[in-house]
Amino acid sequence: MPSSGQCQFFLAKAMESSRVSVLLSKLQATEEEGESSSSSSSSASYPNLSGTPQLTQLYGSVFAECRPCSKDGAEAHARGFVQAPPLSVVLCSNRLSNEGEVEEVLLHELxxxxxxxxxxxxxxxxxxxxxxxxxxxxxxxxxxxxxSTLSSMCGGVRDRMAKSAAIATSTANTNSSSSSSSSSSSSSSSNSYLTEFCKSRLKDCTYNAALSATSNMYPTSVARSAVSESFKKAYADMEPWGGDPSSSTNSKA
Structure with a gap:
């Protein structure tokens, strides 16, 4: 497990990812709009934590902290959580093994x-x-x-689909033999099946993870009903990024 210092280093790198940076920009803008519309709000009302060890400023008044989390109470099974006051994100350094996990938990909490x-x-x-x-x-x-249930099998689906499409286009342009066309069609069919399989697995993983997390706060029967009722709309809600739920990546900006 990384130390709190290593966790902070991974956190700084995770903040550079495209999807995290979009979230931070939107949150920053929302905070600034709230301050400008409130006559009683001022930057002086926030604690000055920028020089505090193990704290990283995410945006405005909100910081992230890497620290070991307790084996008891609300922290017992968490890898990260949001706490207040002051509003901040806690990353459990004793339960995060590498940069990828830090980015994953940061994105989740943001x-x-x-x-x-x-x-x-x-x-x-x-x-x-x-x-x-x-x-x-x-x-x-x-x-x-x-x-992720998708990492090994589904990680390269879009690359394979793009390559297959390029081959099919090349075949059509050069009037290749019928056997080549048949092979291309078979490959396209296989890729299409795999793509649909991966989309289905992503949905299954999302449903089960959301149910587990919601069940930590509510009785399982209540959580199951809430997840089932909200799933379709929530799964399609790509705010603030937009796009297809099954096609996004977390590449560095």
Missing amino acids: IHLYDLKVKNLDFAKSEDLAYSEVRAARESECKIGTF
Whole structure:
């Protein structure tokens, strides 16, 4: 396991990822809009934590902290969580093994922050928490995470599809033999099947992860109902990035 210092280093690198940086920009803009619209709000009302060891400023008044998490209470099984006051993201350095896991957990928690601060969801309502857990699981542990069911089989699907499309185009342009066309068609069919399989696995992973997370806060029957009712809409909700839920990546900007 990395030390808290190594975790901070990984955190700084994770903040450069394209999807994390978009979230941070939107959260920063929302905070600034809130300050400008409130006559009683000022930067002086926030604690000056920028020089505190093991703290990294995410945006505005919100910081992230890498530290070992407790074996007891609410932290017992967490790899990261949002706490307040002051509002901050805690990354459990004793449960994160590498840069990829730090990015995964940071992205997960920032989606929760976004849903709280920008989408105004209320996590005291099971359906709102379930909605956010679906979005967070889809983008983190089920897409780039250590526990992803897709990593080995589905990671290169889009590359293979692009290569197959290029071969098919080349074949058509050069009027290749019927046997080549048949081979290309067979390859395209196989890739199409694999793509649909990967999309299905991503949905399954997202549903199960969201159910598990929501069940930590609500009885399983309540959590299951909340996740089932919110899943379709939440899974398709790609705010603030846009695009297809099954096609995004977390590449560096």
